[in-house]
Amino acid sequence: MLLRSKLVVSFLAVIIMCGLVATVVGMRLIGTGIVNQAQDKVRHDLNSGREVYREETENLRDTVRFTALRFFINDAISDNDNDTLRKELEEVRKAESLDILTLTDENGRVLVRSRDPSVSGDSQTDDEFVGHVLSTGEVIAGTVIIPREELLKEGTDLVEQAHTRIVPTPKAKPSRQTVQTSAMCIKAAAPVVRKDGSLLGILYGGILLNKDYSLVDKVKEIAYRGVKYKGEDIGTSTIFQGDLRVSTNVMGEDGNRAIGTQLSEDVYEQVLEKGLPWIHRAFVVNNWYIAAYEPISNTKGDIIGVLSVGILEDKFMDMRKRTAAIFLGITIGGMILALIISSFLARSVLQPIKHLVSASGRWAEGELDYRVEIARNDEIAELAKTFNLMASSLKERNDKLTEYSGQQIMKSERLATIGQLAAGVAHEINNPLGTISIYAQMVLDELGKDNDSCRESLAVVMKQTNRAGRIVKDLLEFARQSESEMTMLNINDVLRKAIAMTTHPAELQNIRLATNLAPELPKIQGDSNKLQQVFVNIIVNALQAMPKGGELGFATSIANASEFIEIEISDTGCGIPQEHLSKLFDPFFSTKETGKGTGLGLSVSLGIVQKHNGTINVKSKVGEGSIFIIRLAAGVN
Numbered sequence: 001m002l003l004r005s006k007l008v009v010s011f012l013a014v015i016i017m018c019g020l021v022a023t024v025v026g027m028r029l030i031g032t033g034i035v036n037q038a039q040d041k042v043r044h045d046l047n048s049g050r051e052v053y054r055e056e057t058e059n060l061r062d063t064v065r066f067t068a069l070r071f072f073i074n075d076a077i078s079d080n081d082n083d084t085l086r087k088e089l090e091e092v093r094k095a096e097s098l099d100i101l102t103l104t105d106e107n108g109r110v111l112v113r114s115r116d117p118s119v120s121g122d123s124q125t126d127d128e129f130v131g132h133v134l135s136t137g138e139v140i141a142g143t144v145i146i147p148r149e150e151l152l153k154e155g156t157d158l159v160e161q162a163h164t165r166i167v168p169t170p171k172a173k174p175s176r177q178t179v180q181t182s183a184m185c186i187k188a189a190a191p192v193v194r195k196d197g198s199l200l201g202i203l204y205g206g207i208l209l210n211k212d213y214s215l216v217d218k219v220k221e222i223a224y225r226g227v228k229y230k231g232e233d234i235g236t237s238t239i240f241q242g243d244l245r246v247s248t249n250v251m252g253e254d255g256n257r258a259i260g261t262q263l264s265e266d267v268y269e270q271v272l273e274k275g276l277p278w279i280h281r282a283f284v285v286n287n288w289y290i291a292a293y294e295p296i297s298n299t300k301g302d303i304i305g306v307l308s309v310g311i312l313e314d315k316f317m318d319m320r321k322r323t324a325a326i327f328l329g330i331t332i333g334g335m336i337l338a339l340i341i342s343s344f345l346a347r348s349v350l351q352p353i354k355h356l357v358s359a360s361g362r363w364a365e366g367e368l369d370y371r372v373e374i375a376r377n378d379e380i381a382e383l384a385k386t387f388n389l390m391a392s393s394l395k396e397r398n399d400k401l402t403e404y405s406g407q408q409i410m411k412s413e414r415l416a417t418i419g420q421l422a423a424g425v426a427h428e429i430n431n432p433l434g435t436i437s438i439y440a441q442m443v444l445d446e447l448g449k450d451n452d453s454c455r456e457s458l459a460v461v462m463k464q465t466n467r468a469g470r471i472v473k474d475l476l477e478f479a480r481q482s483e484s485e486m487t488m489l490n491i492n493d494v495l496r497k498a499i500a501m502t503t504h505p506a507e508l509q510n511i512r513l514a515t516n517l518a519p520e521l522p523k524i525q526g527d528s529n530k531l532q533q534v535f536v537n538i539i540v541n542a543l544q545a546m547p548k549g550g551e552l553g554f555a556t557s558i559a560n561a562s563e564f565i566e567i568e569i570s571d572t573g574c575g576i577p578q579e580h581l582s583k584l585f586d587p588f589f590s591t592k593e594t595g596k597g598t599g600l601g602l603s604v605s606l607g608i609v610q611k612h613n614g615t616i617n618v619k620s621k622v623g624e625g626s627i628f629i630i631r632l633a634a635g636v637n
Contacts, residue, residue, distance in 0.1 A: 010342075011338055011339075011341075011342030012335060012338060012339055012342060015334055015335050015338035016331075016335055019330075019331030019332075019334055019335060020331065022327070022331070023324070023327040023328060023330075023331050026323070026327050027320065027323060027324050027327060030320070030323045031320045031323070034316045034319055034320060035281075035290065035316065038290040038311055038313075038316050039279050039280070039290060039292075041290075041311060042279060042290055042291060042292040042309055042310060042311055043279055043292055044223075045219075045223035045224075045235070045237075045292065045309040045311075046277075046279075046292035046293075046294060046307070046308070046309050048219060048222050048223050048309075049219040049223070049237055049307055049308075049309050050294065050307065052215060052218055052219050052222065053215065053219075053296075053307060056186060056207070056215055057141050057142065057143070057186050057188075058141070060098075060141060060186055060187070060188045060205060060206070060207060061139060061141035061188040061190075063092075063096045063098070063188070063205065064101075064139070064141075064188040064189065064190045064203055064204065064205045065139050065188070065190040067089075067092050067101075067190075067203060067205075068190040068191065068192045068203040070088075072084065072085075072088050073085065073088070073089075073103065073192055073201070073203070074192065074194065074195075074200060076088070077103075077105070077111065077192065077200055077201055078200075082111060082112055082117075082120075085103060085111065085112045086112045086114060086117045089101050089103060089112060089114035090114040090115075092114075093114045093115065093205070096205075097207070098205045098206065098207060099115070099154075099158060099161075099185070099206055099207050099208045099212075100115065100154050100158075100185070100187070100204070100205055100206035100207075100208075101114040101115070101203070101204075101205040102114065102124075102154070102203070102204055102205070103192070103201055103202070103203050104124055104130060104201055104202045104203075104204075105200075105201050106198075106199045106200055106201055106202075107123075107125070108123055108124045108125035108127075108130050108131075108134055108202065109121060109122070109123050109124070110122050110123075110124060110153075111201065113153065113154060113155075115154050115155040115158070116153070116154060116155045116156075119153045119154075122153065124202075124204075127204075128144070128298075128299060128300070129142075129144070129187055129188070129189035129204055129299075130189055130202050130204060132189065132299075133189050133190065133191050133202045134199075134202065137191050137193075137199065138191075139188065139189070139190040139191070140188065140189050140299065141186075141187070141188035141189075142186075142187065142188075142298055142299040143184065143185070143186055143187070143296055143297070143298055143304060143305065144184075144185055144187045144206075144298055144299075144304075145182050145183070145184055145185075145241070145298070145304050146162075146182060146183045146184075146185050146187075146206070146208075147181075147182050148162070148181040148182060151182075151183055158183065158208060159181070161183070161208055161210055161211050161212075162180070162181060162182060162183035162208065162210045163179065163180070163181055164179070164180040164210065164211075164244065164246060164259060164260045165178065165179055165180075165260050166178050166179060166180060166244060166260055166262065167252075167258070167260040167261045167262070169261040169262040169264075169285060170283065170285075170286070171264040171265060171266075171283045172243070172261075172262035172263060172264060172265060172268075173243065173262070173263070173265040173268045173269075175243075175262065180241065180244050180246075180260075182241075183208050183209075183210050183241075183246075184208070184209045184210060184239070184241040184246055184304065184305055185206040185207065185208050185209065186206060186207045186209065187204065187205070187206040187207075188204065188205055188206070189202055189203065189204035189205075190202070190203055190204075191203075209239050209241070209246055209247050210241065210246040210247065211246065211247065211259060212247055213247055213248075213249065213257070215239065215247065216237040216238060216239060216247050216248055216249050217237075217249055219237035219309065220233070220235055220236060220237045220249050220309075223235055223237070223309060224311075229312055229314065229315045230314065232251075232312060233249065233251075233312075234311055234312050234315060235309065235310065235311050235312075236248065236249050236250045236284070236289070236309065236310050237249060237308070237309045237310075238250055238284075238306075238307075238308045238309075238310075239296075239305060239306075239307055239308075240263055240296075240305050240306035240307075240308070241304070241305050242272070242304065242305060243262050243263035243268050243272060243306070244260065244261075244262060244263075245258055245259055245260065245261050245262070245263075246259065247259075250284055250285055250310075251285075252285055252286070253286055258285045261285050263293075263306065264282055264283045264284070266282070267282050267291075267293055267306075270293075271293045271294065271295050271303075271306050272295065272303055272306065275295050275303055277292065277293060277294045277295075278291070278292065278293040278294075279291075279292045279293075281313055282310070284310055287312065287313070287314075288312075288313040288314075289310035289311060289312060289313055290310060290311045290312075290313055290316065291308055291309065291310030291311075292308060292309055292310070293306050293307070293308040294306070294307055294308075359371075359387060359391075360387075369395070370391070371388045371391065436461070436465050485527050485529075486525050486526060486527055487525070487526070487527075487528065488523045488524070488525055489523060489524060489525075489526055489528050489531075490521065490523055491521060491524055491526075491531070491556060491565055491567060491632065492517045492518075492521060492556055494526075494528050494531050494532050494535065495517065495535055495554060495556065495567060496517075497528075497532055498532045498535035498536045498539060499513065499515070499535075499539070499554060501532075501536060502536065502539045502540065502543065505543055506543060506552060509543060509546065509547065509549055510548075510549035511543060511546055511549055511550055511551065511552050512549075512550075512551045512552070513551075513552050513553075513554070514551055514552070514553045514554070515553075515554045515555070516553070516554070516555040516556075517554065517555070517556045518555075518556045518557050518558060521556060521558065521565055521634075522558070522562060522565070522634040522635060523634075523635070524565060524612075524632050524633065524634055524635065525612075525635070526612050526632065527608075527612075530608045530611075530612075531608065531612070533604075533605070533608065534605040534608050534609060534630070535567075535569070537601040537602065537604070537605045538569050538602075538605065538628050539552070539569065540601075541601065541602070542569065542571035542573060542626070545571055545573025545574050545575075545625075545626065546571055546572065546573040546574075550571060550572035550573060550625075551571070551572045552569075552570070552571050552572075553568070553569070553570040553571070554567075554568070554569055555567075555568040555570075556568070558634070559631065562634055563633070563634060564631050564632065564633060564634060565631070565632050565633075565634050566629060566630070566631050567629070567630040567631075567632070568627060568628070568629050568630075569627070569628045569630075570625060570626070570627040570628075571625045571626055572624070572625040573625050573626065574622065574623065574625075575620045575621050575622040575623055575624055575625055575626055576618070576620040576622070576626055577622055578622075581618060581620065584602055584618060585602050585603055585605075585606045585616070586603065587603040609630060609632070612632055612633075613632075613633050614630060614631055614632040614633065615630070615631045616628060616629070616630050616631075617629045617631075
């Protein structure tokens with residue numbers, strides 16, 4: 001594919017990706033915003049519904065309380081005039097649109113039921129409202145479930161009103177019940193007292209919520225003002241008895257109020273079982289709503305029903321679809337515009353890029369002296385300058401690398417030659433030295449005590465022969481001719497042996513030894529004798545650096561999460577000059593006087609540590625001392 005085409009496609013791909021991301025993100029943000037707005041709306045509407053419900057309860061409370069204070073009740077009870085009581089209470093019941101208005105005596109026994117005067121004389125002391133007034137003498141109001149047996153006493157028409165056939169509802173919790181016969185009622189009770197304040201009777205009244213739509217329609221009118229969407233009411237309000245709709249303006253598929261349908265299972269678990277509000281999307285009978293639900297409790301705090309409001313989700317889904325269409329239109333328009341612009345940009349950028357490509361090819365072929373001509377004053381020109389600078393840097397680094405590689409090759413060859421020479425010399429010298437040492441010892445043993453001058457000369461021969469032997473041994477170590485015997489060992493034990501070997505010389509030089517060895521170090525795989533040789537070499541160097549005394553420190557520790565063991569040997573000696581640090585481990589490098597060292601000790605030590613896959617680092621400051629840090633891998637190498 002041509003570069004121009006690639007640029008155009010690249011620009012277009014970026015625009016498409018950005019457009020799609022912007023569309024998706026925008027749709028999600030707007031969709032989330034729309035849903036949040038709808039949830040805020042239904043939350044506010046639920047507050048309105050709760051306030052209407054509370055107001056209805058308070059109105060009933062006031063109606064019952066004020067009726068209980070009316071003089072005709074007091075006089076009629078005192079005169080045992082039940083006809084007057086029935087007549088007056090029936091007028092109050094109808095005027096206040098009550099379903100129940102009943103009067104009991106001071107013992108809770110029914111005197112008059114205004115709706116059905118034929119049933120009286122039964123005790124209501126088990127009723128929680130009547131019992132509350134009997135025990136406290138205070139007015140009480142709230143929501144209660146009235147069983148069918150009690151409804152029969154108040155009137156058969158109320159039994160019929162409460163009777164509800166349970167309709168199987170999609171997404172509802174399965175239920176074995178088919179009929180609901182009890183009723184959900186807003187109820188209030190108040191004491192009737194004599195002039196002296198003693199209890200004369202109890203008046204209680206109630207409004208059945210089952211199939212009474214005045215409350216839910218009032219909530220709907222306040223919250224949604226009759227607004228419709230696509231011919232349907234946009235908002236609804238419902239009262240549930242348990243999970244059963246007993247009062248609602250949600251319409252079923254037959255066009256009637258969906259009385260007898262059930263609460264969806266997820267809302268059931270949240271509101272009825274856990275007692276928590278639900279403000280989210282929910283399936284209502286046959287459609288999705290953005291809905292809000294909260295539990296309705298009786299005076300004891302038990303959850304007996306649910307109050308809910310909801311808005312059709314279709315409106316908000318259509319808003320999201322329109323938003324998506326707008327965003328897609330913007331994206332497509334942007335892609336077309338980007339295609340046109342990218343074509344012109346590709347044309348203007350193509351030519352200088354060709355020059356850069358050509359230059360890169362020549363550099364790749366080794367023409368690092370070639371430079372790109374700069375005839376522009378823009379970002380491409382800056383890029384060309386950078387390319388030229390890169391070529392210069394590459395040439396400079398290539399020259400340095402070539403020079404360094406040559407030096408390293410020479411150094412490697414030199415070390416290899418030295419190693420081979422050292423090994424050959426060591427083997428050739430080792431045997432004669434052994435012979436000289438044996439014969440010198442034999443002559444020394446045969447000489448008498450009178451030949452002191454000869455004995456002293458032979459002792460010098462023996463000493464120098466031993467010294468030559470040690471040099472041969474160092475040469476062999478440097479040449480890597482001896483094999484290591486690897487075993488699992490504790491590095492603290494090896495270090496303690498090396499310290500023990502050098503304790504006496506340290507005491508003679510007034511050098512104090514300080515140890516700080518970490519307990520329970522993991523074992524390593526290594527050659528105990530070789531590692532001991534490394535420690536002794538470093539300790540001997542430290543002792544020689546402190547001819548006037550000082551402190552020699554030893555420490556071990558675990559590093560890098562138990563992957564390595566570090567051994568630190570420090571002294572307070574004369575220190576090592578910075579210019580010598582880089583040569584410290586070079587073979588035959590020594591700062592000691594001639595005849596006092598071969599310059600192989602640290603080279604041999606480095607070789608041993610490297611055979612153990614370890615490292616040696618040195619920190620030193622002239623006049624303050626030196627620190628040797630040996631790092632070895634923990635466990636099996």
